[in-house]
Amino acid sequence: MTVKSLISTLTQQEDLNFLLTNRVPRAALTRFMGWFSKIENPWLADASIGFWKLFSDLDLSEAKQTHFKSLHDCFTRELKPGLRPFDSDPAVVTSPSDGIIGAHGTIVDGELYQIKGAPYSLIDLVADPAVVETHRNGRFMTLRLTSSMYHRFHAPYDMTLEHVSLIHGDTWNVNPIALKRVERLFCKNERAVIRTHLATGEPFTIVPVAAILVASIRLHALDRVLNAQTERPLTYSCATSVRKGEELGWFEHGSTIILLAPGDFEFCDNVQDGARIKAGERLWRRRI
Template sequence: MKQPIYRFLIELTNGRITSYLLQKFAQSKLSRFVIPSFSKTYKINEQEMEKELKEYQSLHDFFIRKLKTNARITHAAEEAVVSPVDAVIEDIGMIESTREIVVKGKTYSISEMLGSKEKADVYAGGEYMILYLSPSHYHRIHSPVTGTVLEQWTLGRKSYPVNRLGLKYGRDTLSKNYRTITEIQHEEGKIAVIKVGAMFVNSIETTHNGDMLEKGKEMAYFTFGSTVILLFEKDTFMLDQSIKAPFNIQAGKRIGDTVHRSGQV
């Protein structure tokens, strides 16, 4: 009975006013009384949380919870690319030469997603991966590789659902929703980490300091569920062939390897 109620409350965030009210409630001390119920409903693993359930002062604090040290182990191989989040890998595929991807039968423009044709040209012919975070997931985002932040920018204003139904029936959610893009230069090429807001709750907070990112280290966090899109430059990434969407994964787990491009200096 409780899960439909929570789903209904989350769906209310599709409206500007209800979103604002729910956000205020989640940040209030009063909301701490629903944390035990929420945790039980979504089967949160309380054993791996940094704090006891009773220590969270609001539902918002619980959403952005940290985990105990070593609750997530980052794959150590130098060439390994790891998942930046706990999520369901909803889709994997090639980025067309036209700078488009097809997800759940819908075509999305990478140019629109990144904000310019010039940015999209870098990833034409490469690969993409879409990772969906539900309300049950750990909401902190970690770097998939070790590298340097080339640029970080924000686009979009509104946000609509990015779950499976949202991807199938929504209107260009991945390329129009509020989103923050971090472009990373690693030893073999570039990766764009696109953090997509969901359902008007446009909370994507950057937590890394400086321009250097270490694989597996925290770089940002979401409030509520959302989506991360990874874009890989052509011929720089080889997917782990055991991964077939939909696929449940945790932050730090290997999703593939970087590839040294022939002729690259």
């Protein structure tokens, strides 16, 4: 048995996985990784990436770069041009990122799910009554990004970013094992609430949820990084128009994006629990 297969076998054991990724000093470990990942040393970067590959299915063949100056540089890598074409159908709202489709469905009177049988309240997630009223009986979807995935996220449609708020919180792992064991996990972690409206007028909200190790979110519209060290103000008004596929920012490690859409949006036929999806592929069909 190879070292990688042994590690994979061990981490698939739920109790051990949860212990190793959650029963640790999460905030301290996250701060350390934030510092460590930005050390610019080619030898250290290569060694760290090699170690990372032991724990994941990291594939850098799509990366625009062939060498990285730091671990952070690899986390936030760009892709070669043309690898994520966005569906041009004007009725289609696309995925903003690569990810694994998790819980999705209808929000019922402000309640949605992190996994089947584990409900949470929309107000606890977004802490904004106006957003709750907008999406009280809308649609939702969670997209989980693993550590090895492409970490940049894009506009799912022609849209205008209106308001961003940062909600400080914890840094629990967001893998399925943790989602089964930690109630209201998304409502506990560091997260941003990005209010937008589509070019066709419908409201659409994007909630990037950070996680353990490097819990930072970079948004180009604000030209800043949002994380646990961000001081007030924690709310920002903006009026930034973007086109479908335009880059909005990036996570500095794996995490989750929760999408909130109008109730009359229909899920496309490729939306299935556990399906892997790439940025630009269709998620919803809106009425035209």
